[in-house]
Amino acid sequence: MIDQAQFAHFLMLGQAADRAVSKLEKLAPSESLLIGPQLDLARMLPEHLRDANHASEIFRLFFVFENYLRDFVVEVLSSDPALTWWDKLPKDVQDEITKLAETEETKSWMAVGSRDKSALMTYPQLLRVMEHNWKDAFEELVRDRTLLQEARLIAHLRNTTCHMTTVPEEEVQRVRQTMRDWFRVVAP
DSSP, X not given: OOOHHHHHHHHHHHHHHHHHHHTOTTXXXXXXXXXXXXXXXXXXXXXXXXXXXXXXXXXXXXXXXXXXXXXXXXXXXXXXXXXXXXXXXXXXXXHHHHHHHHHHHXXXXXXXXXXXXXXXXXXXXXXXXXXXXXXXXXXXXHOOTHHHHHHHHTHHHHHHHHTTOOOOHHHHHHHHHHHHHHHHHSOO
């Protein structure tokens, strides 16, 4: 019979071995990524799947943050019933979104579904809209323009991730810090 100390030691050794084995570059990750019933990218391209798993965290952070900013911008700009949120966008942003909407129409055969124009606003456009409407709408809520600057600084990391390049953990921490700064001031 194994006593508890031996069992705990056995578990710790197993966990250490699992961590060491998981770092082997040629070893396929334990989770699958199927592109067909028998085609598993984990077996075919283990290094890329490992990178994808690492990149998924920063992608999820940006997914949440960008959607939060989009909802925040539209909600704030919709608070005045005299004008629609669309009317409060800078002309260049309206033009860019209109072009994106036209592209969406040509791709209607894709199963993306119908998206309103707010869903087409890009991350830099959201920040531009906030800057454009700073005095009238956002100054009282955000209070510090430095938050806009921080959000602009991490835009490069967003683009890096969206263009399928991994981002070092140090930069993931920068994204987390920026989000913490935002949510300390502008709570969701």
